[in-house]
Amino acid sequence: MPRLVLLDRDGVLNVDRPDSVRHPDALELIPGAAAAVARLNKAGVIAALVSNQAVVGRGEVAPSMLDHIHAKMRTLLQQAGAHLDAEFVCTDAHDSPRRKPAPGMLLEAMARFGAAPAETMMIGDALRDLEAAAAAGCPRVLVLTGKGAETASDLPDRVRPVAIRADLAAAVDALLAGDAA
Numbered sequence: 001m002p003r004l005v006l007l008d009r010d011g012v013l014n015v016d017r018p019d020s021v022r023h024p025d026a027l028e029l030i031p032g033a034a035a036a037v038a039r040l041n042k043a044g045v046i047a048a049l050v051s052n053q054a055v056v057g058r059g060e061v062a063p064s065m066l067d068h069i070h071a072k073m074r075t076l077l078q079q080a081g082a083h084l085d086a087e088f089v090c091t092d093a094h095d096s097p098r099r100k101p102a103p104g105m106l107l108e109a110m111a112r113f114g115a116a117p118a119e120t121m122m123i124g125d126a127l128r129d130l131e132a133a134a135a136a137g138c139p140r141v142l143v144l145t146g147k148g149a150e151t152a153s154d155l156p157d158r159v160r161p162v163a164i165r166a167d168l169a170a171a172v173d174a175l176l177a178g179d180a181a
Contacts, residue, residue, distance in 0.1 A: 001175065002139070004115040005040055006106055007084075009051035011125035011146015012168055013037075014073065020055045023065065024072040030145050032169035034080030039172050041082055046113050048086040050105040052128070057093030066091070086112060101131035106138060123171050127151050130159035139163075141171045 010016040015028045040047045055061040061069075070087060077083055088105040090098040098104035110120050117137030122129060125146035133140040141163045142148050142155075152164055165171040 001043070001178065002045060002115075002119050002121040004046045004048065004109065004113050004120040005172075005175070006048055006050045006109055006120060006122045006133075006138070007037075007168070008100075008122075008124035008126065008129045008146075009049055009053075009073075011148065012123055012143055013049070016125070016146035020061070021069055022055065022061050024068050027069055027072050027076075029073070029076050030167060032167060034077050034082045036169040036172040037077055037084070038080050038082035039176060043176055045175075046085045046115070047083075048088060048109045048113070049084050050088045050100070050109060050122070050132075051090070052100050053089050053091050054093045054099075056091035063091070100126075101128040101135070103132045103136035106132055106136040110136070110138075121175065123168060125151065127156075127159065130155070130162055134159045141165055141175075143167050143171055 007013055013029060013033050015030055017026060021027050037047055053066055056063055056066050088109050090105055092099045120138045122133035122138045123141045124130060125143050125148035130140045142152055143165055145167045155162055165174060
C-alpha cells in the first residue's frame with residue numbers, strides 16, 4: 001500500500017466544469033470522493049492535493065478566490081471526516097517545472113513527506129496527471145470521472161502501466177484491498 005496518495009482536484013475530488021471552478025458556489029464534490037479520502041486518512045495513508053490552477057495565472061480567478069474555493073473544499077471534506085495532509089497548487093498559466101505534466105509538484109510532495117516514488121500513487125483524470133506521475137516514477141491510477149473516460153480512450157505507451165477505476169471511491173477501495181495495479 002502506498003504511503004502517499006496524490007490527488008488531482010478537478011475531475012477527481014470535485015466535478016470538473018468546462019469553464020473551471022471560479023467561485024466556491026461552483027465547487028461540488030464528486031459523490032463518494034470525500035468518504036474515499038476519509039478511508040485513506042483512517043488507513044494512515046497521506047493524502048495530498050496536486051492541482052494545476054492556471055485560471056489564477058491567467059487573471060481569471062483572484063488568488064483570494066482560489067483560497068475561498070479551497071476553504072469550501074476543506075469544509076466539505078471535513079464534513080465527511082476527511083482531510084488533505086497538504087495542498088500543492090500551481091497557478092502558472094504556461095508550462096513550468098511545477099505545472100503538470102511536469103513532475104515538480106509531485107516531487108515537492110514526495111520530498112515533504114519523505115516518500116519514494118514507488119510508495120507514492122498519483123490519482124488523476126487527465127493525461128497530464130499520468131505524464132507527471134510517469135516523469136516522477138510514481139504508480140498511476142486514472143479515474144473515469146472528469147476527463148478520465150476521454151483520456152482512457154487513447155492512453156499512450158509512455159504513461160503505461162495505468163490502473164483504470166470508475167472514480168476515486170473505486171480507486172481507494174482497490175488500493176486498500178491491495179489491488180492498486
